[in-house]
Amino acid sequence: MSIVIDRRLNDRNKSAVNRARFIRRYKEQIQRAVGDLAAKRGITDMEQGGDVSIPSRDIREPTIHHGPGGDQEYVHPGNHSFNAGDRLPRPQGQGSGGGGSGEGDGSGSEDNFIFTLSREEFMNLFFDDLELPHLVRNFLGEVRDFKMQRAGYTPSGVPANLSVPRSLRNATARRIALSAPLRRQIAELEAQEEREDDLVRRAEIEEQIALLRGRIDRVPFLDDIDLRFRHRVKVPQPISRAVMFCLMDVSASMTEDKKDLAKRFFTLLYLFLSRKYEKVEVVFIRHTDNAEEVDEQRFFHDTQSGGTVVQSALRLMHEIAVERYPSQAWNIYGAQVSDGDAFGADPEKSRAWLAEQLLPLCRYYAYIEVPDDEDHTSPLSYAYARIESPRFAMKSVTSRAGVYPVLRDLFKREAAV
Secondary structure: OOOOOOOOOOHHHOOHHHHHHHHHHOHHHHHHHHHHHHHHOOHHHOOOOEEEEEOHHHOOOOOOOOOOOOOOOOOOOOOOOOOOOOOOOOOOOOOOOOOOOOOOOOOOOOOOEEEEEOHHHHHHHHOOOEOOOOOOOOOOOOEEEEEEEEEEEEOOOOHHHEOHHHHHHHHHHHHHHHHHHHHHHHHHHHHHHHHOOOHHHHHHHHHHHHHHHHHHHOOOOOOHHHOOEEEEEEEEEEOOOEEEEEEEEOOOOOOHHHHHHHHHHHHHHHHHHHHHOOOEEEEEEEEOOOEEEEOHHHHHHOOOOOOOOHHHHHHHHHHHHHHHOOOOOOEEEEEEEEOOOOOOOHHHHHHHHHHHHHOOOEEEEEEEEOOOOOOOOOHHHHHHOOOOOOOEEEEEOOOHHHHHHHHHHHOEOOOOO
16 A cells, blocks of 8 residues: 655745644634625625634634743853842833833733635535525436446456456356366266276276366465446436525615615625525515516615515515416515515515415525614514415524524424424
């Protein structure tokens, strides 16, 4: 066995192995710092790496060292100011008793440890333990993945894949095939020997039989041509298709702060989907009193004014789903963000349309409300609260720091059954 050790330097002479070990050991502290960093970032900077600050006390490790035990005397060269027994003054500005003008705060605080995360490391920690719920394979679409599947046996391979029963079976068949003609000749000679009366002739026949038996004994028990190895090939593995509908209220009641929360949620959701699944399409629908399908740029940045008619967005989602994403071929998911302000019969109509028309098509639908305060109950949330379906979830967000926990709660990895 040979062992190959790769000693090539990583970029900037940093060890990727050491980085991975550090992240694995202090994952909890780094993940907490990543969450704090995400709450302060702008939308366009969300997917970038960055520096995270970790308190030094969280990464301190125990050490074993020799204590100063016993009486010890030291002679320091170059001492021209002190004699044995002199008392040294306390340095000014340090410790709790210092009254000088030094920079020490006397609190015993320590500098934080700054660790730089790459974009991939940041995204791995940011979306750790997240999964899109209820992703059922309704339709086997484009082939993007492969799996190893057994495909019989092959005459060559590695020793670990050697099939002993199949090899012994081949060896037995080979020995039978090679020795069968010789055994027939032996049987004929033995029958001839019984009929022969001449002793000299009988001796010659016995000599021929001995030669044939020797040839049979020289047939090897196991040969290289008998070996068979288990063979595996890559088989295309079809994957499922999913579409995510993003609905956002952009009416006049949605302030800039509320729109910022909505944009952050959809940005995180979009990054999560694009990172986790290759075959996932995202449809952006914004609405005031009328709904329209827009691209990502207009969805996040264009401004609109007007009233709020939620049912218009739900109807448009239903039309697009029926026309372009049939439920027999696509896993449909919806996420709606609104401040919940709706008037008249629109909340009740929206609830009925969502429960009766959309939820039967959807695998999962999440409603995120961005109210002015946590205690406020909007007409839309009051109507949506009466929806009883495992495919529907409703959450409330009032601050930037609450967007990420809500996303984790909605799309957390389901426990294995």
